[in-house]
Amino acid sequence: MPFVVRDPSSFASMATAGGSVRRASLNLRISPEDASIAGAATLAVVVQKPGVGEAEGAGTFVLDTRALAVQRVCLETAPARELAFSLGVEDAHLGTPLSISLPPDAENENGEIVIKVQYACSPECSAVQFLKKEQTLGKSHPYVFTQCQAIHARSLFPCMDSPGVKFTYEANVSVPAPLSVAMAALPQGVTENAAVAEDGSVTEEDGWRTFHFKQPTPVPAYLVAFAAGNLAKKAISDRIDVYCEPEGLEEAHAEFAPVAERYLVAAEDIAGPYTWGRCDLLVLPFSFPYGGMENPCLTFVTPSILSGGDGSQTHVIAHEIAHSWTGNLVSCASWEHFWLNEGFTVFLERKILARIAADDAASSGGDAKVAHAREFGFQALGGAQELKETVGRMGPDHRFTCLVPDLSTGEDPDDAFSKIPYEKGFYTLVYLELCVGGDEEFNPFFKAWLATKANMSVHTEEFKTAYLDYFNSKVDLPRRAVLESIDWNSWLHKPGLPPLFDDTSASLSPHANYDATLRDGVMRLASYFHHSDIMGIGTPPASAFVPGPEGDPSTWPGPLVVAFLTELSVHRASTPLHMNTLPLISSCVALSPRLDRNLEVQFLWLKLRLRAGDSSALDGTCALLRTCGRMKYVRPLFQTLISSKVPEFRERASTLFEEVKGTYHPIASKMVSRDLQCE
Ligand SMILES: [Zn+2]
CATH class of the missing domain: 1.25.40.320 (Peptidase M1, leukotriene A4 hydrolase/aminopeptidase C-terminal domain)
Known part of the structure; x- marks a missing residue:
């Protein structure tokens, strides 16, 4: 049975200690015309013994739902029969618990109880967005997609909606022809003229198509995802296809083809074999709310990262690919431990990007080691700036600036969402890496941790114990003293910036170990415009900017320009730039052509202009x-x-x-x- 902790963001997890969903089967009928989804979820659950369920009393199993119209609950285990159920009081953040009464003989010979819930999603379904054809690229077909993280899966199907509960699943998803369905699972073909009926069975029906999927690796509910619309695909490699509406397919392919397989190979080198089979990419319509979502086998990304191949946004792909290990294979046990997903993923993402820079340098006769350190330092220092900005904005005592925040009062994890788990988590891992000597020493542990905890959900204490156990048996006496001196409480549970953040001279400070070469040019240019217009009164710079080794800013690659605009916007968070300074900046970094092809640049520039x-x-x-x-x-x-x-x-x-x-x-x-x- 997978490891289970009590997750305060899930009624099911809190009520059903030790219980778990082991397998699921989802049969869904999607009708874009009336924006409806209906069908059945069949769940094979195992329960704690003796008795069934703890807090709810024997004979009750609780699932999470939100705004679902539950029509019927049946026991599929012989003898099959209808089960009594009740929906509890609705909570604004957590939805509505569905309590199902179980008879004493509910278990089958495998110790499982198989429950089928017939239901329909409501128009308030928070996981799903239906797009009218006018909102799509092709403007000729409707589109629908899901986004279940953090706790929106419960509005799509009744489930134990906790990252601590993992299950394998199969799915049959029906749409009207000629639409197609892509899912975060392995495709198993399509049946024409067939559709999911009201009772959840698949039956013949003209004009409908039913797509079949299988996810053989256990996943938490938040990683269940699909999109349906006019979808086309094109291969990047044997294991990577890019999916998009046909109108955007070539552009998406051109953007990702040069990097996707390289990122995946680099990630395998750092984290271990890729075990999910497919590693496809789906470019969604512009309303997709995130940069990317690491849905297994099929990463979802926003088209706003297409930037004419300038390389400034493909780190999103590296990030989502990295999640295949950190977050998807090894998941956080509850949203309080979200940094185990995101901090680890940023860490792996930056290792991937540094590895690529090193390979590029080596193949062009450069110094791979230097290139590795420069790229890693560039990315890490950008992250440190974001961390500083986030803590500054939220306040140094804000409880959601703790690496492991307390969500026990039933808050919406979306409200706790910020850069903290990403960047404070990353910073913490770099510190822990330095404590044991560096990348060479840390990487074998990192790989072993992922291999040992594969298919499980983990919490922070578990990681801390594994880290200390591993290294205490390996390092020499002086290093052991370093391990003993780690102030875990401050790193994990204190709000604000992490320890050593401002102490850049300490040998174990991540800052002191970052290579700032690439970052320096960005910082110098940002501070040049900042200081020349320090009061926001529009005085032109007294002297021209003197470019460093990274060259004239008008020729800078996309990542440097994005970093510069981000840096400048942090510098000028409180005092806006004067309007007169804006055209000087624009011409200095040759913004016009970049604005046309890069939405990130457009966004950063608009923000600076609005503030001015x-x-x-x-x-x-x-x-x-x-x-x-x-x-x-x-x-x-x-x-x-x-x-x-x-x-x-x-x-x-x-x-x-x-x-x-x-x-x-x-x-x-x-x-x-x-x-x-x-x-
Ligand atoms: Zn992520």
């Missing part, structure tokens, strides 16, 4: 907010508008949100709405 009170940025901002629903862009842009001193910006924020909120994914719509209420 540049009214001519308003139309561009509205256009971006109308087309793109990625939270990384829409939340800060709405926040910048609503908190602006310019009345026109504030008014436009409210009217625009009313206009566009129905076109965003429910998660994005919810979060922007909360942001606007807070201001």
Whole structure:
């Protein structure tokens, strides 16, 4: 049985200690015309003995739901029969517990209880977004996609919606012809003129297609995902296809083909064999709320990372591929331990990118080791800046700045979401790596940890114990003293910046060990414009910028320009730049051609202009907010508008949100709405 902890974000986990869903079968009928999903979820559950379920009393099994219309619950174990069920009180964050009464003879010979729930999703389903054909690239077919992380799977099917509960599954998903379905699982073919009926069975039905899938690796509910629409695909390698609407397929293929397989090979070298079979990429419509989502076998990505091959956004692909090990193979046991997913993934992502830089250097006669350190340092220092900015914005005492936050009062994990688990988690791992000597010493442990915990869900104490056990038996006496001196409580449980963050001279400070060569040019240019316009009064720079070894900024590669604009926006978080400074910046880094092909650059530039009170940025901002629903862009842009001193910006924020909120994914719509209420 998989390892189970009590997860405060799941009624099922809290009520059913020791119980678990082992296998699932999902039969879903998707009707884009009336934006509905109905079908049946069949779950093979195992329960704690003696008795069934703890808190709810013997004979009851609890599942998570949100806004589901549950019609019928049956026991599939012989003799099959209908079961009594009840829906509990709805919680605004956690949804509604579904309690199912179980007879004493419910178990089959394998010790499983097989329950089939017939249900329909409601229009309030927070996991799903239905797009009208006008909202798609091709504008000729509707589209539907899911996003279940963190706790939205329960609005798609009744489940134990905790990352601590993993199950294998099969799925039959029906759509009207000629639509196709892609799922975060292994495709098993399609049956034409067949559809899932009301009772969940697959029957003949003209004009429908049923796609079959299988996920043989146990996954938590939040990694169940599908998309349906007019989908085409093109191969990048034997194990990677890119899926997209046909109209965007070539562009997506051109962007990812040069890097995807290379990233995967590098990741295997660092983390161990890739075990999921397929590693496909799906480029979604612009309303996809995240940069990427690591859905197994089929990573979901936003089209906003397509940037004309300038290399500034493909780190998202490295990140999602890295999740195949950190997050998907070894998952956090509850959202309080989310850093075990994201901190580890950022760590692996940056190792992958550094490995690629090293390989490139080696193949062009350069120094691979130097290139590795420079790329890793560049990425890490950018992350450190984001961490500093996040802690500054949230406040150094904010409880959600703890690496392991307390969610025991039943909060919405989406509210706790920030860069903290990513960047504080990454920083912590780099520190732990330094404590044992560096990459060479740490990597065998990293691989062993992933191999030992594969298919399990883990919590922070488990990781700490594994780390100490492994290294205490391997390192010499002085190193053991270092291990003993680790202030775990501060790293894991104290709010604010991590220890040693500002102590850049300490030998175990990650900062002291980062190679800042690539970052220096970015920092110098940001501080050049910052200091020349320090009061925001628009004085032109007294002298020209002197480029360093990274060359003239107008010729910089995409990643440096993105880093520069990010850095400048951090410098000028409180004092906006003067309008006169904006054109100087634009010409210095040759922004015009970059703006056309790179939405990240567009977003960063619009934010700087809005803060400077540049009214001519308003139309561009509205256009971006109308087309793109990625939270990384829409939340800060709405926040910048609503908190602006310019009345026109504030008014436009409210009217625009009313206009566009129905076109965003429910998660994005919810979060922007909360942001606007807070201001
Ligand atoms: Zn991630």
